[in-house]
Amino acid sequence: MLSPIVFSVLLIFVAIFFTYHAKKIRRNILIGKDIDLSDNKGERFKTMLKVAFGQSKMVVRPVPGIMHFFIYAAFVITQIELLEIVIDGISGGHRRIWRAIDGTALSGLYTFTINFIEIISVLAFVATITFLSRRNIIRLARFQKPEMKGWPTKDANLILCAEIFLITCIMMMNSADLELQARGETHKTAQFIISSNFQGIFSGMSTSAVHLFERIGWWGHIMGIFGFLVYLPISKHLHILLAFPNTYYSNLKLKGEFTTLEAVTDVVAPNFDPAYQPKTDPNNPVRFGAKDVHDLNWKNLLDAYTCTECGRCTSACPQNITGKKLSPRKIMMDTRDRLTEVGKNMDANGGTFVDDGKSLLGDYITTEEIWACNTCNACVQECPVNIDPLAIIVEMRRFLVMEQSQSPAELTNMFSNIENNGAPWQFSQSDRANWTNEN
């Protein structure tokens, strides 16, 4: 009776650990400024169903799209089998759900589900091998960019290897179990479509050895899942959870519409309308734009935690394609790294942030990157989980221009032309209609 205790202790430990980290991440995201996204619930829900659940933006690139769908489907559907594993683990039983429903109308459903899981797992296995080779053998360009050096590449490979481990374990468990069933050792299920093919491997072994393999498969699988949950908070794999809220809170406006800064309107509008009533609190002046994560809003920060580092954005970015430093993926990775650093700083200082002399803009993201952007929205269009790297870039430009009066000299010129002549070039506004008289 040792194993149910070990299992339960592990389960509780993993649950506590995961909740602890999930709370930290939530706190970190809420460091961001408030933004009201409580509108259009119906449309938001639909967007989430389509983009996160239905993976609509993944299939734009069919090969990785379909492969990813296999892994995603395997992940979702395996949770059903996981339910039985957890029940068995806590109770120290074996295939409890099956025993409960064997002989009833539901038994067909059980067999169908396990077979479905097995088929989808094989597809996921193929997909995982494909993904590993795309990253490590074919070495697809978008996985080799500078921001992927070191940990991000290891992170991706580690997850893919874990996936292979999980699938191997569940197959080993099922095929060893079938052999045990054949020997009358355990309760009989129906044949499983994939694992039955591997049953022969065990035919020459002693019953206790087969038992051992079945247990290794079982424990291996559940330990893999536990490990995954512990690992999740420090990895890019948070997207499997955060893709849902992140797409729910997608920007529903047209991509061309940039935010209007009310604090600026409060300064400008009285020049045109003396009766204008300010909308922001004058006693609580805000920083224009963003220098650090505190200046971004919580959706920007949720974006950062959701980023899966796939690099679709970067591979569509005109500036990155032409060799410039700007990479929208790096903008997101930097934002998350800085946010994690700020979170640790808060942990070390009793929950309040103590100035560490660093900031997102400057220590992570350079002005060279910020000024290269075409604001073309290609990155936003590409992102399979509706992340908006452009929003962060624009906030940083706002900070540089409005708080620091820092912009490339040509842009400063352009600004003063607009201010003085109403056009970005040095032409007089009174000459604006001259073209009507020219041939």
Next chain:
Amino acid sequence: MSDKAIKVRTFAEMTAAGETPEILFWVGCSGSFDDRAKKITKAIVRILDHVGIKFAILGSEEGCSGDPAKRAGNEFLYQMQAMQNITTMNMYNVKKIVTGCPHCFNTLKNEYPALGGSYEVVHHTQLVQELINVGKLKVQGGEFKGKKIVFHDPCYLGRANSVYEAPREIIQKLDVELAEMKRSKANGLCCGAGGAQMFKESEKGTKEVSTERAEEALALEPDVIAVGCPFCNTMMTDGVKHFNKEDKTKVLDVAELIAKANDL
């Protein structure tokens, strides 16, 4: 395009004469001052004239829409420009606007409402499509008949506002072969001008964005690269020159295609 003289009146002139224009033609900075873009402006005027729409411009009362300032992060300057323009347009009781530039189009349509300026705003390709659809404008291929034309999506018409079909439908009316680049519509590649890049040197890299995009278009060996934005026009023209292909491939705005093909 014919050399017929064009006659354009301002809102101020028309109002003084007791007339009410149906539509404001928002010319934009490029369309007003850039020599190449002025030709596009005139092509739009010829189309409007041809169908007999009563339109007016703001002339010296028009100021930069504020787009380059806003994209470059200067929200103050943007809002100053926007409110000035809104004050003018509200004074003239403007209802409908056609723009010759997707950047003005986007800003006026999507960003002016938050500052008190709500109008029906269309890009010139949308207006032309509408005119063709209601039968007011009949077009034929003329000199472009049978030619190969590739359309480059302006980011601020395409991705920013999801307008992909209007320019394509018009081009197809000219009996031409409409070719598509691999990166088109929602996946279109920027010409390199947006986000105020038009006004500055690029950062260090291996290539100009305009070269990358022109290369893609030229690979299709088109007779014309059609554009719908004066900035794209500049960039694509630069790109075509980079490859010394200006004799073979012309860069023309959709409005110019219509005006030229139909002798307007």
